[in-house]
Amino acid sequence: MELTEKHREYWRKNVVLTTVLLVIWFVVTYIQGWYARELNEITFFGWPLSFYMSAQGSLIIYVLIIWFYARYMNKLDYEYNVHEEEES
Amino acid sequence: MSQAAGFSQRTFNQALKKYYSIYTGGFIAFIILLAIAEQLGLPRKAIGLTFLFATIGLYALIGIMSRTAEVAEYYVAGRRVPAFFNGMATAADWMSAASFIAMAGTLYLAGYDGLSFIMGWTGGYVLVAVFLAPYLRKFGQFTVPDFLGARYGGNIVRTIGVISAITASFVYVVAQIYGVGLITSRFTGLEFGVGVFVGLAGILVCSFLGGMRAVTWTQVAQYVILIIAYLIPIIWLGMKHLSNPVPHFGYGLVMQRLADVEKKIIADPKEAEVRKIAKSRSDAAAAALKSPEKSFADGKAALEKQLSDLKAANAPADQVAGAEKALAAYPKDIEEATKRWTADRGLAPHVAPLRKHAEAYPGKDEEARDVARRNFLGIVICMMFGTAALPHILMRYYTTPSVREARNSVFWTLFFICLLYTSAPVLAVLAKFDVYTNIVGIKHADIPGWLAAWRAVDPDLIRFTDINGDGILQAAEMRIGGDLIVLMTPELAGLPYVISGLVAAGGLAAALSTADGLLLTIANALSHDVYYKMIDPSASTKRRVTVAKALLLVVALVAAWVTSYKPGHILFLVGAAFSLAMSAFFPALVLGIFWKRANKWGAITGMVVGLGVCIYYMLVTYPFLRDVFGITRPIAEYMWFKMNPISAGVFGMPAGFITIVIVSLLTPAPDKETQDFIEHVRYPRLAGDIDTRAT
Numbered sequence: 001m002e003l004t005e006k007h008r009e010y011w012r013k014n015v016v017l018t019t020v021l022l023v024i025w026f027v028v029t030y031i032q033g034w035y036a037r038e039l040n041e042i043t044f045f046g047w048p049l050s051f052y053m054s055a056q057g058s059l060i061i062y063v064l065i066i067w068f069y070a071r072y073m074n075k076l077d078y079e080y081n082v083h084e085e086e087e088s
Numbered sequence: 089m090s091q092a093a094g095f096s097q098r099t100f101n102q103a104l105k106k107y108y109s110i111y112t113g114g115f116i117a118f119i120i121l122l123a124i125a126e127q128l129g130l131p132r133k134a135i136g137l138t139f140l141f142a143t144i145g146l147y148a149l150i151g152i153m154s155r156t157a158e159v160a161e162y163y164v165a166g167r168r169v170p171a172f173f174n175g176m177a178t179a180a181d182w183m184s185a186a187s188f189i190a191m192a193g194t195l196y197l198a199g200y201d202g203l204s205f206i207m208g209w210t211g212g213y214v215l216v217a218v219f220l221a222p223y224l225r226k227f228g229q230f231t232v233p234d235f236l237g238a239r240y241g242g243n244i245v246r247t248i249g250v251i252s253a254i255t256a257s258f259v260y261v262v263a264q265i266y267g268v269g270l271i272t273s274r275f276t277g278l279e280f281g282v283g284v285f286v287g288l289a290g291i292l293v294c295s296f297l298g299g300m301r302a303v304t305w306t307q308v309a310q311y312v313i314l315i316i317a318y319l320i321p322i323i324w325l326g327m328k329h330l331s332n333p334v335p336h337f338g339y340g341l342v343m344q345r346l347a348d349v350e351k352k353i354i355a356d357p358k359e360a361e362v363r364k365i366a367k368s369r370s371d372a373a374a375a376a377l378k379s380p381e382k383s384f385a386d387g388k389a390a391l392e393k394q395l396s397d398l399k400a401a402n403a404p405a406d407q408v409a410g411a412e413k414a415l416a417a418y419p420k421d422i423e424e425a426t427k428r429w430t431a432d433r434g435l436a437p438h439v440a441p442l443r444k445h446a447e448a449y450p451g452k453d454e455e456a457r458d459v460a461r462r463n464f465l466g467i468v469i470c471m472m473f474g475t476a477a478l479p480h481i482l483m484r485y486y487t488t489p490s491v492r493e494a495r496n497s498v499f500w501t502l503f504f505i506c507l508l509y510t511s512a513p514v515l516a517v518l519a520k521f522d523v524y525t526n527i528v529g530i531k532h533a534d535i536p537g538w539l540a541a542w543r544a545v546d547p548d549l550i551r552f553t554d555i556n557g558d559g560i561l562q563a564a565e566m567r568i569g570g571d572l573i574v575l576m577t578p579e580l581a582g583l584p585y586v587i588s589g590l591v592a593a594g595g596l597a598a599a600l601s602t603a604d605g606l607l608l609t610i611a612n613a614l615s616h617d618v619y620y621k622m623i624d625p626s627a628s629t630k631r632r633v634t635v636a637k638a639l640l641l642v643v644a645l646v647a648a649w650v651t652s653y654k655p656g657h658i659l660f661l662v663g664a665a666f667s668l669a670m671s672a673f674f675p676a677l678v679l680g681i682f683w684k685r686a687n688k689w690g691a692i693t694g695m696v697v698g699l700g701v702c703i704y705y706m707l708v709t710y711p712f713l714r715d716v717f718g719i720t721r722p723i724a725e726y727m728w729f730k731m732n733p734i735s736a737g738v739f740g741m742p743a744g745f746i747t748i749v750i751v752s753l754l755t756p757a758p759d760k761e762t763q764d765f766i767e768h769v770r771y772p773r774l775a776g777d778i779d780t781r782a783t
Contacts, residue, residue, distance in 0.1 A: 003767060011770055015682075025214045027474075029207055033465050036200070036448035037457070045285045046340025048446045054203035055513035056336065059506050066217040066502055070495035073222070077492070082771045084490045088388045 010080040021065050028058040034059060097489055101170050108173075112312050112366050113721035115470060118142065119316075123586045132585050136275040139589040144290040147306045151294030154302035159629045161637060162299035163230040163612060169304055169487040177307035178484045180314065180601035182475075182505060184260075185267025188314060191509075193570030194628065195516035197349055199445040204464045205511065208471025210502060210509050215476035217498040221485040223285020223681045223769040225494035228781040230486065233477040233617045238780060239680040239765060241758075243622055248695045250613045251674035253479040257606045257613075258647065260478075260665040263658045264603040265651040266499040268596065274545055274575070275592040281652055287596070288648050291603050296637055303604045304487060310597035315507055317594025318574075321512050324581040325518040339514050345523050346521045350717065351525065353563050354442050362555045362564040366438035373432035376425075384425045386453025391415045438555060445520060459730045460483075462720065466735035467663075473741055474666025477673035480609040491772040495669075519573050522580050528563045535561065542572060549575070591691075592765040611640035620634055663734035666707060671702035671740025683752075684766050688753030705736040 032039065032053050040048035047055075075084035122135060160166055169177065187209065195202040227235055233249030265284060268291075270285030294302040312399060326335030329342055351360055376383035393413040419425035443450060449464065451457035475481065488494045527539070532554050542549045550573040555565050576593070578587040615636035620627055627635070672695050679686040679694075707713050708726040710733035768778050 007771065007774075014360070014770075016634060021214070021218060025211060029211050029468060030465060033204075033468060034205070034461065036464075040200075040448055044340070046344050048343075050448060051200055051343075051446045052340070054200070054207050056510045058207055059510055060444070062211050062214050063435050063499070063502050063506055066499045069217055070499050073495055074492050077772050082773050084492060084772050 001067065006080055008083070010076060010082060013076060015068065021069055024061065025065060028053065028061050032058065097168060097170070098491065100168060104170065104173055108308060110631065111309060112316075115313065117587065119590060122589070126584055132736065133277060135586055136277075136592065139593040140272060140276055140286070140596070143593045144286065146309065147290055147600065148293040148305045150309055151297050151302040154294070154298035154305050155667035156298050156607050157302050157630060157633050159632055159771070161301045161596070162633050163486075163616065165299075165301040165487045166303045166484075167228070167429065167487055168489050168673050171488060171493045173308050174304070174488050174493075174497040174502050175504050177304045177313040178253040178481065178497070178501040179504035179508075180307040180311035180597070181483060181484060182501070182602070182606040183314065183508060183598050184264055184602040184662070185271070185595060185599035186659070187508065189267065189271070189574050189661075189707060190570050192512045192515040192519070193568075193573040195442075195513055196520055196568070196573045197570055199443050200448040201450075201464055202406070202516075204608065205471060206509055206513060207369055208468040209475060210505060211468070212235075212472035212475025213498055213505070215472060217483075217495065217502075217606050219678050220476060220482060221494045221498050222491045222772070224482060224773060225485050225488060225491050225519045226769045228486065230483070231612050232482050232677070233613060234621075236672045236676060236680070236691065237617070237621065238685075239762065240676075240688040242764065244689055245676075245688060245691050246617055246621065247694070248672070248692065248699075250617045251536075252695065252699060253613045254610050256478060256665045256669040256672070257480060257609045260480075261606040261610070261647050261666070262604055262651050263661045263665075264599050264606065265647055266658060267599040268603065269651065270571075271592055271595045271599065273590065284648055284651055286645060286780040287600060287603075290596075290600050292644055293606060294606050294707070295608050295642055299633075299636065300487060300608060303608055307601045310601040311504060314597040314601075315504070315610075317590045317597075318511060320587060321577040321581050321583060321591065322518070324583055325515070325522070325577065328581060329518055329521065335514050336510055336516060339517050342517055342521050342560065343446060346517060346524070349521065350442060350444055351526045354444075355561070358558065358560070359442070359562050359564050361563045363439050363441065364609050365555050366435040366564070369432045370434070370436040370439065371428040376429045376438075377433060379674040380422055380426050380429070383429075384419070384422045387425075388415075388418055391418055418508065421760070435553070435555065435579045436565055438553075442563060445517065457574055462729060462733065463732050466731050466738050470666050470670060470735045470737040473670035473674050474737060477669040477677070478666070479613070479669070479673070480540070480605040483612075484605070487511065489698060515575065515577065519577060519580060524563065528561060528566070531559050533559070534563055536579075539576070542576060567711040597617060607640060607644055610643045611636055614639045614643070660710065660712075664736075667702050667706070667735065667740065668699065668738030670737040671698035671744055674741055675744040679745070679748055681769060684763060685740050685749055685752055685757055687755055687758045687762075689755045690750075693751045694744045694748030697747040698740045700740075701743040702736045702740030705739055706733045709733040709736075 032050060036050035036054070039050035039053070042049040044052050075082075095372045095699060100350060122130070122138065155437070156162055157167075187331065191202075191205060194205065194475075224232075224235060228236070229235065231247045231479045232253060234380040237243070237246035265287065268287030269280045271286035271664055272278055272286055273280045276283075278286070285697050294306045322335060326338075327334050329335070330338045335342075339528055358743045376387075391411070395408070395415055398408050398411050419428055449457045449460035451460050485497060488497050527535075532552065535552060541552060543551065546569075549569040551567045552561060552565055554561075556562070574591065575588075578591055615632065619639075620632050676686075676691045676695050680691070705726075705728070707717055709723055711723075713733075728739060764778055765780070767774065768780060769779075
C-alpha cells in the first residue's frame with residue numbers, strides 16, 4: 001500500500017502529541033519527584049506540595065493526559081479519514 | 089470476527105449496564121441483610137464464611153454463564169467488550185492483593201517514600217495509552233508474543249516472548265495465590281492450605297469454562313465488590329475526623345494535625361527512653377548470640393562473682409538478696425538463654441526514630457538522602473514501564489471492539505484504578521492520625537480487644553511490648569505490620585463486623601481477579617503460541633480450546649503447588665515481575681511500532697540482553713538469590729549507583745534499547761512486508777490494508 005502525504009501528516013501529528021504528553025508526564029513524575037524535598041516546603045491547601053502531587057495530583061494529571069489523547073486521536077482519525085467503519 | 093448475525097453493539101452495551109446495575113444493587117442489599125443478621129446475633133465466623141462462599145459462588149455462576157468453546161470468545165471475549173467495562177475489568181485485573189491489602193500499609197509505614205508505588209502503578213498507563221494499546225488493538229490477535237512474532241518474524245522472537253511472559257506472570261501469580269490463602273485463612277479460620285484450595289477453585293471455575301470471556305465478566309463483578317469494600321471504611325473515617333464523606337479533598341487538614349502530633353511524640357522523653365532501652369538490649373543480645381556458649385558462661389560467672397564479692401565485703405543484706413535474685417533469674421541453661429536473647433534481638437526495630445509522614449527521602453546525611461531519592465525514582469520507573477509491559481494487562485486491550493474503544497478503555501482503566509489509588513494515601517494518613525491520637529498514650533491494660541484479637545490471628549500484624557515498664561503504650565513500643573492497616577480500618581472507624589467481612593471479600597476479589605488474568609496469560613502463551621503457532625498449526629478450533637483449558641488446569645495446579653511452600657519475599661516477587669517484564673518486552677514492543685528500522689536480530693539480542701542484565705543484577709544483589717548461587721563477595725562491590733535489586737529493570741531496559749538499536753543498524757533492514765505491517769498497526773484504517781486479525 002502507498003501512503004499519501006496526508007497519512008504521513010497524521011502520523012507526524014500523532015508523534016508530536018505523544019511527545020508533548022510524555023513531557024508533561026515526565027515533569028509531574030520525575031522532575032517533581034527529584035525536587036520533592038524542596039517542593040515540600042510549599043504548602044498547598046494544608047498538604048506539602050510534593051506529597052500532594054505524588055499522592056493525588058500527578059494521578060489526576062495522568063488521567064487527564066490519557067483522556068486528552070483518546071479524544072484528540074479519535075477526532076484526528078476522522079479528520080484524516082483513517083477512522084474505522086462503524087460496526088452496527 | 090465471530091459476531092452473531094444481527095448482533096448489535098449498542099443493545100449489548102445497554103444490556104450490560106442494566107445487568108451490572110442490578111448486580112451492584114443486589115450486592116449492597118446483601119450487605120445490608122448481613123448487617124441486620126449481625127445485629128440479630130449472627131456470629132463473626134458465619135459472616136466471614138458467608139462472604140467467602142457467596143462471592144466465590146457468584147464468580148462461579150458468571151463463569152458458568154459465560155462458558156464457551158469458540159476460539160475468539162475464549163481468547164479475547166469475542167472482541168466486543170465496551171471501553172467502560174473493559175476499563176473496570178482491567179482495573180480489577182491490575183489491582184492485586186498487594187494494591188488492596190498492602191499498599192495503604194506501606195504508605196503508613198514508609199510515609200512519603202511509599203508513594204513511589206502510587207505514582208508508578210498509575211503513571212504506567214500513560215505509556216500504555218500512547219505507546220501500545222491502540223496499536224496492539226489494530227494488530228488484533230491474541231497474545232503479546234503474537235505481536236512480536238508477527239512484527240519481527242520467526243519463531244525465535246516468539247519463543248523468547250513466551251519465556252519472558254511466562255516467567256514474569258508466574259512469579260506474579262504465586263504472590264496472588266499466596267494472598268488468597270492468607271485472606272481466607274485470616275477471616276474464616278480455615279487453614280492456609282485449605283484457603284489456597286478454596287481460592288483456586290474460585291479462580292478455575294471461571295477461567296476454565298469460559299477463558300477470557302468469563303474472566304472479563306467476572307472481573308467487572310470483582311471490581312464492583314473491591315471498590316465498595318475499599319471506600320466504605322474511608323468514607324466513615326472521613327466523617328469521624330473531618331465530617332466529610334469524601335476525605336480526599338480535605339485531609340490536608342488532618343496532615344497538619346498529624347505533623348503536630350508527630351512533633352509531640354518525637355519530643356517525648358519517654359519515647360527516647362524506650363528506644364534507648366531497646367537499643368541496649370538488642371545490641372547486647374546480638375553480641376551474645378554471636379558466641380552463645382561463652383556469653384552464657386561469662387554472664388553466669390559475672391553474677392556469681394558479684395554475689396561472692398558482696399558477701400566477702402559484708403555488704404548490706406538487701407544488696408546480697410538483690411544479687412541472689414539476679415542469679416536465680418539467670419537462664420537455667422543455654423537454650424533458655426538463647427531464647428531470651430533472640431527475643432531481645434527482636435527489639436531492634438523499636439530503635440528506629442519516628443518517621444515524619446510527609447518528609448521525603450529522610451537520611452542521616454546528604455548522601456543517604458540522595459540514595460533514597462534515587463531508589464524512590466528507580467521504583468517509579470520500574471513500576472511504570474513494567475505496567476506497560478506486563479502481558480496480562482496488554483492483552484486486555486485486544487478485547488475491545490475497535491481502536492477507538494481501546495483508547496477510551498485506557499482512560500476508563502486508569503479512572504477506575506485511581507478511585508482506589510487516590511484513596512490509599514488518605515486511608516494511611518487518617519489511620520495514622522487515629523492510631524497516634526487514640527491508641528498511643530493509653531495504658532497497656534486498656535488496649536482495645538479488637539486490636540489484641542488481630543495479634544492473636546497473626547503476631548506479625550501487630551505487637552506491643554511494654555519495653556520501659558511504665559504501663560503506658562509509647563509509639564515506639566508498637567510494631568504494626570503493613571497488612572494490618574486496611575484489615576483493621578473498619579474497627580478503627582467503629583464499623584460493625586460485617587464491614588470487616590466485606591473488606592476481606594474485597595481483598596479476595598482483588599487477588600482472584602489478578603490471578604485469573606495471569607493464569608490465562610500463561611496458559612494462552614502455551615496453548616496459542618507454543619501449541620497452535622509452533623507445534624500444530626492445523627489443529628481444529630475445538631482442539632485448540634480443549635488444549636488451552638487443559639493447560640490452564642495444569643498451570644493452576646503447579647502455581648498452587650509452588651505457593652503451598654509459602655515462599656517468602658512476596659514484595660520482591662512482585663517487584664521482580666515488573667523489572668523482568670519491562671526489560672524483556674518494553675523496548676521490543678515500542679521500537680517495533682515506532683521505529684521501522686528495528687529488525688529481527690535487534691529484537692532477539694535486545695530481549696536477551698535486557699532480560700540477562702536484569703536477572704544478573706538481581707542475582708548478585710538480592711540476598712536470597714546470592715545465597716542460592718553461593719555468591720560471597722560483598723553486595724556493595726556489585727551494586728550500581730546503589731540501586732536496590734527490586735529496580736533491576738532500570739539497567740535491563742536501557743540495555744535492551746541500546747542493543748536493539750545497535751544490532752538492527754548492523755544487520756539488514758526489515759523487508760517490505762514488515763514495513764507494510766508497521767503501517768498497518770499505525771493507522772486505524774488504511775485503503776488497501778493488509779489484515780492481521782486472528783480467527
